[in-house]
Amino acid sequence: MSRKSQELTRDDWVLAGLAALAEGGIESVRVERLAKRLNVSKGSFYWHFLDRSDLFSAMLDLWETDFTAQLIANVASLPTPRARLRALADEALEASMDGVDVAHAEGAFSAWAVLDPVAAARVRAIEAQRIGYLVSELSLMGAEATDAELLAKGVYLALLGVFTTRRYNPALAEDAVFRRVVDLALDAVERRR
Amino acid sequence: MSRKSQELTRDDWVLAGLAALAEGGIESVRVERLAKRLNVSKGSFYWHFLDRSDLFSAMLDLWETDFTAQLIANVASLPTPRARLRALADEALEASMDGVDVAHAEGAFSAWAVLDPVAAARVRAIEAQRIGYLVSELSLMGAEATDAELLAKGVYLALLGVFTTRRYNPALAEDAVFRRVVDLALDAVERRR
DNA sequence: CCAAGTCCATACGTTACCGTATTGATGAAC
DNA sequence: GTTCATCAATACGGTAACGTATGGACTTGG
Numbered sequence A, B: 001m002s003r004k005s006q007e008l009t010r011d012d013w014v015l016a017g018l019a020a021l022a023e024g025g026i027e028s029v030r031v032e033r034l035a036k037r038l039n040v041s042k043g044s045f046y047w048h049f050l051d052r053s054d055l056f057s058a059m060l061d062l063w064e065t066d067f068t069a070q071l072i073a074n075v076a077s078l079p080t081p082r083a084r085l086r087a088l089a090d091e092a093l094e095a096s097m098d099g100v101d102v103a104h105a106e107g108a109f110s111a112w113a114v115l116d117p118v119a120a121a122r123v124r125a126i127e128a129q130r131i132g133y134l135v136s137e138l139s140l141m142g143a144e145a146t147d148a149e150l151l152a153k154g155v156y157l158a159l160l161g162v163f164t165t166r167r168y169n170p171a172l173a174e175d176a177v178f179r180r181v182v183d184l185a186l187d188a189v190e191r192r193r
Numbered sequence C: 001c002c003a004a005g006t007c008c009a010t011a012c013g014t015t016a017c018c019g020t021a022t023t024g025a026t027g028a029a030c
Numbered sequence D: 001g002t003t004c005a006t007c008a009a010t011a012c013g014g015t016a017a018c019g020t021a022t023g024g025a026c027t028t029g030g
Helices: A010-024 A031-037 A042-048 A052-075 A081-094 A102-115 A117-140 A145-165 A175-191 B010-024 B031-037 B042-048 B052-075 B081-094 B102-115 B117-140 B145-165 B175-191
Strands: none
Touching: A010 A031, A010 A042, A010 A052, A010 A102, A031 A042, A052 A081, A052 A102, A052 A117, A081 A102, A081 A117, A081 A145, A081 A175, A102 A117, A102 A145, A102 B102, A102 B145, A117 A145, A145 A175, A145 B102, A145 B145, A145 B175, A175 B145, A175 B175, B010 B031, B010 B042, B010 B052, B010 B102, B031 B042, B052 B081, B052 B102, B052 B117, B081 B102, B081 B117, B081 B145, B081 B175, B102 B117, B102 B145, B117 B145, B145 B175
16 A cells, blocks of 8 residues: 555645534634544644644635535526525535535634634635625516615525524524525515516 | 722623623633733632633523523513514614623624533523514414414524624624514515415 | 655643632621 | 631642654655
8 A cells, every 4th residue: 555545635634624613613623633633643734734824724715615616606507596596595504525514614614703803804705705696696586786685695694593503503493494584585586576 | 998899709700701702702711811801810710610611600691691581671561573573683783781792792602502512501592582582472473383483583593693793794794684684574474464 | 775855753842721729818797 | 906708819730732843754766
């Protein structure tokens, strides 16, 4: 067996970091814990990364490129805005990638952004994209510009609520609840035409 | 000046803890930091509390009794469910008590509940009360039982989204957004009658 | 085959905490 | 005014981290 197969890549660390983030929040992604989890010493970590915040940046990078953009791309082929938005809702509720629970991670990213200005800027940018997409779809459906924005943000806030609540109060975060909110918004747009 | 006026009470520590929680999350409420903030040594802390988790319990107690129950009581005198729910929405968006920003603290409590099973149980109980109240008011307005629950939870999730988002992406958490969600729910109920 | 590069282990110094133990100060009660 | 209870300061030992420094070990190119 070649040595290469056992050596860790930067991305291995990043994925472990994301898993730890999803599991226990940003405070729980600690280099010595990750090292233990990866059965390796932290000497390895400081080979791949400058320091802990370097890992944080990499986590934000991977999140933005591999996870976030993907979601929107996945539904682009559907025919109507309504179908795309519903599919997006389903996707948001169920996603999981590379062993990282996306919903848990989403909540953890928000919580992280509250505490860390660097993360905040990145998360804000990602959310701006998402809201922008929702607004454009709602506009396609005939919503007025200002109302499309209110509705898009409202739905997204509910989704964030789902993400954070899932972990400690799942009765509150049932899928049906979020779907009802989505319906509320979609119906509001269609009724107005 | 009597000595009493300078000595700290248990509640002084608890309020400081809540302020720290609102500011930097549960991981940032540390006894030596609070001591510094209160211009006192941690010898004082361990006089008033058994240990750090004892402070945590006290924080949850104060939150439940002095903060949460208050909100609902404040609107009880209003005439109609619709008026009460709207007033509640306003209150939730603006509250601040004893130098603690309630909205920030709310978000921090949710984030805390994600990480700590003890906090989770308490927060769940509080949220059950809140949802119960919302459901009963929506039912009074004529909503069907199952839909009242969906709507109540949906609105509450959006509020949680507001609380966590306020800190890092205020453009997302505008009051108008949440009010729009509330209107969506109220209109849905009234349209069905 | 050896020299350079790549990747990791180990040991170290440092910081920030937790919780305990002991002592000190101050007001109140007698 | 002595004594007691209340509250706080200080000093201590212990743990979990961070980041550095240094020394392997394995791999690949010349």
